[in-house]
Each structure stands twice: as C-alpha cells, then as structure tokens.
Amino acid sequence: MRTMFSGLALMGLGACGMMFSDGDAPEDTAVDPSIPRAEQPADCPTESAALQVLGSGGPIAEAGRAGTSYLLWIDGEPRLLIDAGAGSFLRFAEAGGKVASLDAILLTHLHADHAGDLAGIFNTGGFEGRTDPLPVIGPDAAPRFPGTGEFLVSLMSKESGAFAYNGGYLDGTENKPLLEPRDIETAEGSAAATGLNVSNDYSVMAIPVNHGVVPALGYLIEVGDASFVITGDQSAASTGFLEQLTGSQATILFAHHVINGEQGQPRGLHRTPGEIGMLAGAAKPQRLVLTHNMERSLGRISDSLSAIAEHYDGPVSVARDLDCYAL
C-alpha cells in the first residue's frame, strides 16, 4: 500500500509541503505560504521511493529557497539528482545526498536557476572516491544555449574550461569519476520522448517541453505502478508533454509555478496557474505540488489556487526546500 506522504509528514514533523484543499494537514494549512522555509532538513522514508525538493525556488535570490533541484530516494539511497540550481549544493548536503550513490544527474534545462551549482556538486563527488562513470543527461543545444555535453566542456575542459583544473571529470583521469554527458533532442518541445536506461529499479522518460527558445525537458519517473512527474520550466505550448501525461494517472505532479509577464520575466516561457491546472486536470495526479516558487508568485497564491481549481480538484501543495514526497 503506497501512501502519498511519509508518516513523518502526517505527524506534522515538517517532512511535507504546505497543503491545500485536502483537509488532512491541519498543522501546515495555517502557515502563510509566502514564508520561506529555513528549518532542519526533513528525512525521506527509508523503505519507499520519495522525491525530495532540494530547491523550491526560481531565479530570484530569496531567503530560504535554493534554485530548482530534486533528489530521488529509493529505499533510503539517493539515486537521481534532477537539476542543480543555485543554492542546491548546500541543500544536497543537508538532505544527505551523495554523488557516490547517484545513478545519474538529469537536467531539465541550462538556466542558472537549474544548473548553477553543478560545478560544485561534481567537485564534491571527487572527494567521495566515486570510481563509476556518472551519466549527466540533459537537453541538446540551441543558439545561446550549449548542449549538455558542451556545457560540461565549457565548465571543465583542460584547455578552455572555467574550472580547467577539474578536467579529469571529462576523461576520468586524476582520480575523478568520468562524467558521461548525453544530449536529448528537444526540437523546441516537439521531439519524441526518450526512455533513459539509468536503473533497473525505476524507469525514466525525458519528455521535450517548450520553454521559449530554451531547449528543455520534463521527466516522468515511474517506480512500480506509481510515478513522479516533473514539468520543468515549460509553457503551454508543450503539447507533447500534455499528450504524454493525459490519462497517465501520475501519482505526484511537480509543476513549476511562475506568474507570466512580471517585470523581467518574458512571456511565453511558463504555464500560467490556469494552464498548470489544465495540465493537472489532464494528468489527474493524486497530488499537485507547486514549486519554483518566488515571492512574486506566492503573493498571489490564492488567485493561483483558484485558477488551478477550475480544472483540477485534487490536493495541492506548495513546496518548500527539503520537503519530501513519498509514493
């Protein structure tokens, strides 16, 4: 019997996010959702699959929120890191993450709020004595955006990398674990989904999404008959993603929550709350988690929840850093 949350969460020990509309979270519903979290880290359950939100924030530096990052736990082991936004290096350590036990690192796209701490996380992996190669899987290239492999070269090439001293990660020398980059075709969100063979314990599908001109991916992670879905940053032009999820009965859908058109925020990069609601209405997850949160969006959370509720009537949570969602 799978449960939506760890027992810790239901006991109010802070392992889950703020919840709305399901009536079973008396402790958290009284909390102002605009208050960022700065508590002791939560523990994910050790006997099930869980997705921990390492960073629940976006590109604007705000207290208590790192940039976007997730850690997949399987039976108490950290197995997948998905994104490594600015600040996630610290959250990775607070959560108990280890590069040595990762099957792969997945990237939704190469905006700094999703990839800014990668160099630090690779670097700490070198101190753990990992010897197995580590796949690093993300989007392909487009103008002004390198592909995933090219990005690693720009960071660590022995000839021209910003951290050339860490060039051993690119060829497996100098006692560094070899990084194995893989570019996934995105075609502005119109390419076909790609199955990723990173583990026998769970399956991962990389699904191209539209994030304006930015090559970008969402991810579907299936563990047994349950699943986590990460939208990544995506606009409503991500029709292939919607089709992939329609009828999929995702267990927990993590949607990146941004108010379009704010100052400094180009239009057409993200789903509006109503468009997140449409996605949730089609995928029918057992829970919708809003993450990639910022004050500008949390300040209008009531409006967002109303817009979502027009299409989706299931429970909604607002993620904070280190919240853990168990299957």
Ligand SMILES: [Zn+2]
């Ligand atoms: Zn973002």
Ligand SMILES: [Zn+2]
């Ligand atoms: Zn982005």
